[in-house]
Amino acid sequence: MRIAVTGGAGFIGSNFVAFFCKNHPTDEIVNIDKMTYAANPMTLEFLEIYENHKFFKIDICNFDEMENILNGCDVVVHFAAETHVDRSLQNAEDFLTTDVLGTFRILEIVKKSKSLKKYIHISTDEVYGSIEAGSFTENSPLNPTNPYAASKAAADLLVLSYLKCYRIPAIIVRFTNNFGPFQHPEKFIPLAITNAMENKKIPLYGDGTQVRDWLFVQDTCRAIEVIIDRGKTGEIYNVSAHQERQNKQVLFKILSLLGKDENLIVQVPDRVAHDRRYSLSCEKIQELGFEPVFNFEKGIEVTVKWYERNQQWWKTVKDKDEFKKYYKNRYPGL
Ligand SMILES: NC(=O)c1ccc[n+]([C@@H]2O[C@H](COP(=O)([O-])OP(=O)(O)OC[C@H]3O[C@@H](n4cnc5c(N)ncnc54)[C@H](O)[C@@H]3O)[C@@H](O)[C@H]2O)c1
Structure with missing residues (x-):
């Protein structure tokens, strides 16, 4: 299998590339990243040990380059995004460009592609907004409260529209706050x-x-692996560790x-x-057999x-x- 990962020099993307390369040595991993301020070139040095991994410096908004690189891939896991809420409050333009327009460009490629079997769209609990008590399910309405969350919600809605209009093989995954190695020190x-x-x-x-409900990044990688393997296209999966x-x-x-x-x-x-509390109900991903392994303390x-x-x-x-x-x-x- 050839799998393309966007944003693979960032925090979760790089952890996922390492995890997937290690666990699937016969698969080929294509890592696409623009190397914005959020990407540390030293992260790529850590990834060099994986022979089944290849890095390409590309902006996801560049349709031609993206179409060329995704040609022949079986799966795309789309992490690339502007992600820091505080920066989105100062200037949201890059968020709209990458998170919305960039996702639109990828969706257009997925729509045309003959090789792609799964498009995994990485989203966030922030699209639901804050909840005082209880947890959001995958059917809860979107209610973003900052420009970052709004740009992610807009992208999710685009994916849902492409699912309806063109029946693309998309799955949306919404995670709670991640933590672990390789996260930018602004977070x-x-x-x-x-x-x-x-x-x-x-x-x-x-x-x-x-x-905040904290999910260790290795568990996020395992959840995506489960979704690639047996996630149903057309579905949304919430993922949290209830911590x-x-x-x-x-x-x-x-x-x-x-x-x-x-x-x-x-x-x-x-x-x-500032959102007071995020919380997700995760029964759907549990039905696929996913349980987090790391508790917060570990x-x-x-x-x-x-x-x-x-x-x-x-x-x-x-x-x-x-x-x-x-x-x-x-x-x-x-
Ligand atoms: N970190 C979290 O707690 C968390 C929680 C839920 C969901 N998410 C989602 O997971 C994904 C990854 O988050 P992260 O924390 O690893 O982010 P990050 O900011 O650490 O990494 C983002 C990566 O995307 C790249 N990128 C940005 N714009 C690009 C473009 N136009 N073209 C190509 N690459 C580009 C950056 O260079 C960077 O390497 C995002 O979609 C985010 O919304 C993150």
Whole structure:
């Protein structure tokens, strides 16, 4: 089988490429990434050991190059996206371009393709918005509350329309918050780990009681593997590990693992329209036989150790002017 992965130099995409190459040595993995600010070239060095993997620097919005590269592939797993909510609140243009237009271009190729048997569209719990109690099912209405989530919801709706109009072989997968190795240090958990290691203040939005449901990235990779194998086209699958934690609880855990003092935490003004809680009901993916393996405590230990052992990986990102400018603007005074 030849499988194309978009966004394979990013956080979840690179973990998935490594996971799939290891577990499916006779399959061929085509990795497509534009290498935006969110992609670290050092991640590709980690992937070089897999001989069944080939990297191509391509923008998913480039129809001709994408059509050429997807020609002959059996499966596409589409991760590539602009993903950071805070950046989408500053400027949403790239989100609309990549997340919506980029997805549209891929859908047009899938519509025409003779080789593709499955298009796995990677989405997020954020498309449902916030929920005070209970959990969203795959049939819950979409109610995004920030430009990132809106761009992902728009992409999901496009996929649904192509399913109806053209019967393309699409499956939508909606995950809760992921954590693990290779995540960009602008994101909540890696920022906390790396700032703590540098003895720098750790920003906590508002009162820190927002709840996220944490899924270790290896479990995400296993869920996608199950969906490639036996997911039904035309379906939507929610995926979570039912491990809800308040943001401040996550920070306390990280600091205790690193032996650092809780006074490194500094409250900063809350994100505008910050969703209070995300929660997904996952019975459909369970019916396919998927159960997460990592609990939060094990996953966070593995993650902290990875950032301790791979300091050059995140230091090269944090040392960039682009990151420093973003950080100063987002957290003035820190
Ligand atoms: N991280 C999470 O917690 C989470 C949770 C649920 C869903 N998701 C979804 O999973 C996917 C991957 O998320 P992530 O956290 O790994 O993101 P990421 O930001 O770490 O990686 C995104 C990758 O996409 C690439 N990319 C961006 N624009 C591109 C373009 N125009 N053409 C080609 N490549 C491009 C970037 O270079 C980067 O390597 C996204 O679709 C995201 O919405 C993420």
